[in-house]
Amino acid sequence: MRETKKTAVPLGIRHGDLVKVMSGRSKGKTGKVLSVNRVKHTVTVEHANIIKKHTRPNPSKNIRGGILDKEGPMHVSNVMLVCPACGKHARVGHTALPDGTKVRSCRRCNTAFEK
Numbered sequence: 001m002r003e004t005k006k007t008a009v010p011l012g013i014r015h016g017d018l019v020k021v022m023s024g025r026s027k028g029k030t031g032k033v034l035s036v037n038r039v040k041h042t043v044t045v046e047h048a049n050i051i052k053k054h055t056r057p058n059p060s061k062n063i064r065g066g067i068l069d070k071e072g073p074m075h076v077s078n079v080m081l082v083c084p085a086c087g088k089h090a091r092v093g094h095t096a097l098p099d100g101t102k103v104r105s106c107r108r109c110n111t112a113f114e115k
């Protein structure tokens with residue numbers, strides 16, 4: 001596990017990525033990344049790590065009070081990116097394109113993820 005510092009660090013996983021949960025309560029689940037906290041090194045994954053959130057009613061934000069099921073944050077080390085090319089969970093590498101821009105890539109099949 002990475003040490004938690006107060007500065008934002010790139011995590012390799014971004015909002016909208018498809019990830020697989022490798023450990024914890026939602027182990028084995030695959031879902032889209034809903035949010036990334038680069039300071040706390042946590043991610044929120046769709047349908048994974050569901051927590052009961054006790055909310056207070058807030059009429060101005062149209063929030064009803066009560067206990068809601070909500071995705072909870074989990075540490076990035078608990079999830080792995082699912083490669084769109086080979087369909088397997090993989091570590092994230094960085095590859096430089098011929099024009100010099102760096103992109104994330106799959107360490108399993110070496111396919112660049114974006115652009």
Ligand SMILES: [Zn+2]
Nearest residue numbers: 083086106109
């Ligand atoms: Zn791959």
